[in-house]
Structure formats: C-alpha cells, structure tokens
Amino acid sequence: MVGISTKTVYAVAALYQLSRAPKDAVLKIKEIATQAAVPQNFLEQILLELKKQGILESVKGAHGGYRLAKSLKEVTLKDIVAILESEAFSDPCKTEEPALKLFWNDIRNEILSVFEVPLSELENYGLKAAGALNFSI
Numbered sequence: 511m512v513g514i515s516t517k518t519v520y521a522v523a524a525l526y527q528l529s530r531a532p533k534d535a536v537l538k539i540k541e542i543a544t545q546a547a548v549p550q551n552f553l554e555q556i557l558l559e560l561k562k563q564g565i566l567e568s569v570k571g572a573h574g575g576y577r578l579a580k581s582l583k584e585v586t587l588k589d590i591v592a593i594l595e596s597e598a599f600s601d602p603c604k605t606e607e608p609a610l611k612l613f614w615n616d617i618r619n620e621i622l623s624v625f626e627v628p629l630s631e632l633e634n635y636g637l638k639a640a641g642a643l644n645f646s647i
Contacts, residue, residue, distance in 0.1 A: 517594045520548040521556045526632045529582050536575040556594070563593050582632065588625035
C-alpha cells in the first residue's frame, strides 16, 4: 500500500525550496539540489516527472530552470506520492473475502486522508523551525 521513498522526500524538499523563491523566479537544478541537500542527478529525474504532471514548469536558456506551475495550496502530499510512487495507493486486498475487502478499504481511506495535507503547510513548518532555531536563553 503506502510507502514513501527517498524520491518523494526529495521531491517535497525541492518543492519547498522552489516555494521559498521569489514569485516567478526560476531556479537551476543545481541551486535546488544544493538548497534541498539532494543529489542533483536524482533530482533531475524527479523534477522532470513533476513537470510532466503539471506541478512544475521549466524555462529554457542560459537563465532557465524550474519554477512552480501551481501554488502549493493546490498540491497535496497525496498528489506527489501518487505521481512518484506507482503502487502507493493501490488496493492491498488480494482476496475476495467481503470482510477483508471492507477492512482494507477502510484502512486505505484513512491513509489517503492523512496524505491530503497541502504542501503550503511547509511554510508553517519553516516558521516553526525558524522559531525553534532562534530561541535563545
């Protein structure tokens, strides 16, 4: 059923960095990789997939790179997991037993609801982290 791989973790990290850039700013893959602390080669594949799915857009040329195509208010963690984890939300029940089908369907629905968090929430976590880091005695 649900598994979050490094690919999804890196995607969220990259989206967070892109969300922190000035509006309509374009970031090069190298910048995103450095800021998000992720391997650049792996990140290239992830960004291409997010572009294909309309989460990102790319700009070609010497000053090209990537930027958000959608506001992170419009993108949920579920969207990213569904794009990058092919079997993440598949039906885990491999039997026709009605009780088991109901059981696994309820579990799946509960898990799906947890992943409905919009990625705009990353901003709140950034503020929390900054507050925790700036706390002094």
